[in-house]
Amino acid sequence: MCATPIWAVTAAVQYGVVFGLYDDVQGVMEHQKSASEIDSVSYQSLAKIAWSLSLTVQILLCQCGLGGFINSLLSWSGWQILSRLTYSVFLLHIGLITVLAGQMRHPLSLNPDFEFGVLYLGILAISYLSAAVLYLTVEQPVANIEGLTYRKIDKLITVLSLTDN
Secondary structure, three states: OOOHHHHHHHHHHHHHHHHOOHHHHHHHHOOOOOOOHHHHHHHHHHHHHHHHHHHHHHHHHHHOOOOOHHHHHHOOOHHHHHHHHHHHHHHHHHHHHHHHHHHOOOOOOOOOHHHHHHHHHHHHHHHHHHHHHHHHHHHHHHHHHHHHHHHHHHHHHHHHHHHHO
16 A cells, blocks of 8 residues: 555645644734634634644554654654653743743843744753753652562562462
């Protein structure tokens, strides 16, 4: 089975979800027009469903071995390192943003893209470095202790089941 047309359709749906209201948003930003109510309602009601269904189809294609280079990209072992840090980054980034925003000497405006990009990359780097420290000092030692505890419990259960026979 050739999965290329299916990949093309799911990618087109995802493209439509991401850029679906681009013209309406540009018109609102330039104060020329407002988005029509029908466009807004239909987009808001169907975009999440379309995105989730297209992503589900892509996941199923990868699971069936029809993912091609996308499956090999998503299966890369380097993602495991980032996946261990992701939850810690999620927990830490709001506090870091709050501290950085409180330390700013001027109001943050989104117009200078360079300033916003540097701020974003700085927060991203600090978040991942902080998450790595948190992982190495808290999560990994607790996981090691938990593993030792479970191994001892398994041994105890094995010994008790052998003595019962």
